[in-house]
Amino acid sequence: MPLVIGHSQAKYLSDYLSKSEFSVFAYPGYKTHEFAKEDAIQEVLPFFSSVIIMTGANDIGRKSPGDIGRAIESLCRHVRDLSPSATVFVSHVLPRCENRFDGSLTRDFICRWNRDAEAVNQEIEALSCSWLQPVRHPRFYDLHGPNRRLLSRDGLHLSFDGTEEVCRNMYDAVYSPRASEATPSSPEPHCINTALLYSEVLMLTTSRPTSTTNKPPIFTTTKQPTPTTTKQPTSTSSTTTKQPTPTTTKQPTSTSSTTTKQPTPTTTKQTTPTPSITIKRLEI
Template sequence: MALVIGHSQAKYLSEYLTEDDFSVFSYPGYTTSDILKQDIIYDVAPFFSVIVVIVGANDIGRKSSEAIVSDIKKFCTELRCESSSATVVVSEILPRCQNMFDGCERSNDFLDRWNYEAATINRQLHAMVRDIPWLNVMIQSDFHTMFGARRQMFSRDGLHLSYDGTSTLASNIVSAVFSLSTISETTSSVGPQVDENPIVSNTEQRSKVTPSDPPKTVTKPGVPMMLRNRPQKCKIVLIETDTKFYLSTDSVKLFGGGNDAPMFTKTKVRTFIIHTLESRIM
């Protein structure tokens, strides 16, 4: 099972990741350091064998590229500490294009600087994962053309995703998770096999695997035995902002916050999620 964690570009992924093997936690408007503070993420991380991270876009313009990559690395490391047998996949930051709403246009200089910063961060992410065998980068070449961002992938504001963009991102996530599973199976029996056009990139990880390497069965000390097993077929969707949240599991849908809905505490939200995951462990 895979857990997808991200900002607003992950918000509608659950509508495209139709398989119950994917759960999505989305935090629109949150920076990487904001998401780092969400305790529920670390509570559920041990249930998942792959964790996909889509962060960084809300950090650009607020921090240097080095600081953003440092935050991303810290987040991925903390996830790995909570789920020590999981593989973490961090997405490249997607490009940005012109805002088409009247009066909201961005200057070409702003877009050039923003996309240059995103490209710089992506290069640093690729360099970072070379020395971390459990961490991979998900390549997002479908969102680029030789002239810049592929416009049809984005909504009118130029930052959030269109239907095509969300569908493509979901497809890339499925391909990335599947390729990790395939690599794990093939390398344990016949040695390393590298795709010609891999959607996940970690050259160092692949080159280190040899036919004699034993499969990894590392578990985090202190984690209850029930958490060392992965749930079977379970889909959870959590979308949270500072004032509202939406939670959907196979058995319950909850809305919280605002003037028209009761505010469920984060403790109750956590209880529902953990109960759903535990009930699916076989």
């Protein structure tokens, strides 16, 4: 069962991670060296097989990236001493954006802060070994720099999407098959690893719309033309056959019957009584 230790950016991770699988200890404002002095962490560390550390953001600007990297290494070794069988995961430091509340942070300050964060991430990559693994967050960078959608309005803490993205990366790092493999002692620079992972993400996102766009035209073309072509000609042909048949047969039959009935009774009745009268007069 993994344990997550972090500063304020880890505060709401417990809302997205399963509580039956993860335990989250968040300490807002903590610097790297302060986690080792927390008594609650000392007591629970021996019971966890995986420990995820999210630190470094509160150290930037107070120490150099090299000193921050050494402080992170010292904390990881302290965790390893308390839980010798545990695998330690160190999250990369996330970038920052402008503060939309008051705009107190200048663009120059944010650029310098992100440069130091990138240097700290390279220090984390250099610590990789069989029991220490980095947790990368490639979606927090796009082609234009930090991904603003994954950060809140203050530019430092996580948005809803950013919290979900961090939890997904932590889950993949812990339960990935590569987590148990030994990593090389001299890894490639972090910027190259981020670019490679981000290109894989782009390939996955571009392949998804293809499958969805192929389905609608298939269903629309087969259903629409078939009923329209069969129903219309059949109904018109049936109406043309029914109308001429009754009208042509009934009218001539009635006219022929009237002509035969009228001349027959009139001719027989007038000629018959005339000769009978003449004969009676002659006999008298």
